[in-house]
Amino acid sequence: MSELQAGPRLHAAVLAAALILLCTWLGGVDASAPDEPRYLAVAEEMRSFVHGPEGLVVMHLNGEVYTQKPPLYFWMAAALGAPFGHVSEGLARLPSALAGILCVVLTLLLGSRLFGSAAGVLGAAILLTVYEFGHLGRRVQLDILLAACELAALLAFWWVDRGLGKRRRWVALLHLALGLGVLTKGPVGFLLPVLTIVAFLGWEGRLRDLGRLFPPWALLLSLGPGLLWIAAATSLAPSGFADQAVGTNLFGRFFQGTSHARPFYYFLFQFPIEFLPWTLVWPGVYWVGRHRVFAPKGDPEERSRRAWRFLLAWVGASLVFFSISSGKRGLYMVPAFPAAALLCADTCIRGLAGRTTLPRGGSVIPAAFGLLAFAVGIESIAAGLGHSLVPIETWRLMLPALNGSFLVAFGSGLVGIAAAGAVAWIVLLRNRAPLLAHAAIALGTAFALELAVFALLYPALDPIRSPRPIAVAAAAITPPGEAIGLVGDRALAGGLKYYGNRPVDTLRTTEEASSIASRPSHRSRSSAAHARGGGKSSWSFPPKRRLFPSPAWGFPLPVSGLLRARLRGGPPDTPFHAALRRRNAPKCSVFRRKPAFFNCRREASLANLRAR
Numbered sequence: 001m002s003e004l005q006a007g008p009r010l011h012a013a014v015l016a017a018a019l020i021l022l023c024t025w026l027g028g029v030d031a032s033a034p035d036e037p038r039y040l041a042v043a044e045e046m047r048s049f050v051h052g053p054e055g056l057v058v059m060h061l062n063g064e065v066y067t068q069k070p071p072l073y074f075w076m077a078a079a080l081g082a083p084f085g086h087v088s089e090g091l092a093r094l095p096s097a098l099a100g101i102l103c104v105v106l107t108l109l110l111g112s113r114l115f116g117s118a119a120g121v122l123g124a125a126i127l128l129t130v131y132e133f134g135h136l137g138r139r140v141q142l143d144i145l146l147a148a149c150e151l152a153a154l155l156a157f158w159w160v161d162r163g164l165g166k167r168r169r170w171v172a173l174l175h176l177a178l179g180l181g182v183l184t185k186g187p188v189g190f191l192l193p194v195l196t197i198v199a200f201l202g203w204e205g206r207l208r209d210l211g212r213l214f215p216p217w218a219l220l221l222s223l224g225p226g227l228l229w230i231a232a233a234t235s236l237a238p239s240g241f242a243d244q245a246v247g248t249n250l251f252g253r254f255f256q257g258t259s260h261a262r263p264f265y266y267f268l269f270q271f272p273i274e275f276l277p278w279t280l281v282w283p284g285v286y287w288v289g290r291h292r293v294f295a296p297k298g299d300p301e302e303r304s305r306r307a308w309r310f311l312l313a314w315v316g317a318s319l320v321f322f323s324i325s326s327g328k329r330g331l332y333m334v335p336a337f338p339a340a341a342l343l344c345a346d347t348c349i350r351g352l353a354g355r356t357t358l359p360r361g362g363s364v365i366p367a368a369f370g371l372l373a374f375a376v377g378i379e380s381i382a383a384g385l386g387h388s389l390v391p392i393e394t395w396r397l398m399l400p401a402l403n404g405s406f407l408v409a410f411g412s413g414l415v416g417i418a419a420a421g422a423v424a425w426i427v428l429l430r431n432r433a434p435l436l437a438h439a440a441i442a443l444g445t446a447f448a449l450e451l452a453v454f455a456l457l458y459p460a461l462d463p464i465r466s467p468r469p470i471a472v473a474a475a476a477i478t479p480p481g482e483a484i485g486l487v488g489d490r491a492l493a494g495g496l497k498y499y500g501n502r503p504v505d506t507l508r509t510t511e512e513a514s515s516i517a518s519r520p521s522h523r524s525r526s527s528a529a530h531a532r533g534g535g536k537s538s539w540s541f542p543p544k545r546r547l548f549p550s551p552a553w554g555f556p557l558p559v560s561g562l563l564r565a566r567l568r569g570g571p572p573d574t575p576f577h578a579a580l581r582r583r584n585a586p587k588c589s590v591f592r593r594k595p596a597f598f599n600c601r602r603e604a605s606l607a608n609l610r611a612r
Helices: 008-023 036-047 072-084 089-115 117-128 131-136 143-161 167-185 188-203 207-213 216-222 224-236 241-256 266-274 278-293 302-324 330-352 364-384 393-401 404-430 435-465 468-476 490-500 510-517 520-533 575-582 602-610
Strands: 484-487 504-507 546-548 557-559 596-598
Touching: 008 089, 008 117, 008 435, 036 072, 036 089, 036 490, 072 089, 072 143, 072 167, 089 117, 089 131, 089 143, 089 302, 089 330, 117 131, 117 330, 117 435, 131 143, 131 330, 131 435, 143 167, 143 188, 143 207, 143 330, 167 188, 167 207, 167 216, 167 224, 188 207, 188 302, 216 224, 224 241, 266 278, 266 302, 266 330, 278 302, 278 330, 302 330, 330 435, 364 404, 364 435, 393 435, 404 435, 468 490, 484 490, 490 504
Parallel strands: 484 504, 484 596
Antiparallel strands: none
């Protein structure tokens, strides 16, 4: 076990860094697909109380019962938005940000108990500077809240297992955290911590200790809230709710891969990607574990071996569980990030403490990352000024749609961060500073890069990531009280509902939209509307997905399916349609009707609406 200790100033510095990284500029960018617009729409519909008290139990999206997720996160977002009369992006992201800060604090506490305060501080800092953790901690996303619940449960288990404090109190906290995890994302909030505990105790040959962790009274705290909610929702919702929420959404995803189906080896390459940049420490974790912690003549302290077994069981249980599941997403492994961060922290302390010289080639990777950051910064500055240095036509055509001032600021920040990191690295090498000081430079650089991405790059990309423009445009050309029609891309419904503040009529196929639009009653209304508008009703669109240049946005846009919109009249003489004619695209008529039907690709819809 490490003898290094960290003082209160380092604890405060990590907490301040977490507050800055996760809580600043939360509302600076719009919601982005796939999950944020949908979750925002659900939370806003709950806050509006349009469905009465039942809407707090049975969630709704676009007026229809929402069966995909439990309600805890949406309760929190709706409660935060209630005093302001609206669930804004910043308020809806606040539960994730607060859960992320809680994860940092709990990781610090657990690491300090397992390895010492230095490892606790370093592990919390590593967790904070994992890009995916910071990214999800600033989004309307359930996984950081789930990670906080599971981390709290496993920390309580460690306190119980080591006999720290009053056992009954920590058992109650363990099961309360499990119950909150179930209300956040379903049974996985209970199963993963329990599987971790079983794997750890089985590794140590102490499975008989499970009995004292799961007394009957405690199960009321862990299983009771989830069962109570599903029972209440089933009784209040229309028939079929339980089948959809439990059968299709839960068992279907796990066993049949009804959503995000991927091969069993998916996490063998995806987990290392999600944990960047600290995946680079994993070879050291393997070496330290084999040659120091678990070697016959290695670390004589059984306490350190037990801590490593606990953390490895934590990561291993998550990896095996989600590899067995048919449905997979990279963010599913986020609850295992604290364990991986603490393993990396103890590895760094054991491998670097007391050393002042880097191994041969030890500066190659930092130098490569520095050069990459410098090159990206130069390109961002040039792109923000309208003169890209990258010979990729698609990227150059995208530039007019981006926010150039933020792009220039981001590039300048990257150049400054790379230069400052290089200078600090060289100074440390010349002064033969302890290698742990180099780790501090790496942490500071990673933190600064993340902050630049969140504060500057995301706003620069917001114009091409946000569903707000198409939702506002759709609402503007849809008569009051009418619904916006959406064909194909059902994931866009949340964005249209939240930003357009209109109901959305979702149709499954373009053929269904065609049959409705071709009805005589709709054609007659369209003709009358066009007569008033003084324009023609026929517009040209390619029925199959192809790329066409659009001067309205300045970059190739995917155009697919049919676009049904209530247009205000006027001849199709816009540059976009002229480009289509130059390409000799096959044509189909688009009729004006109510409600408005929008193509499943929001970019194509927005380009054509702006071209008016």
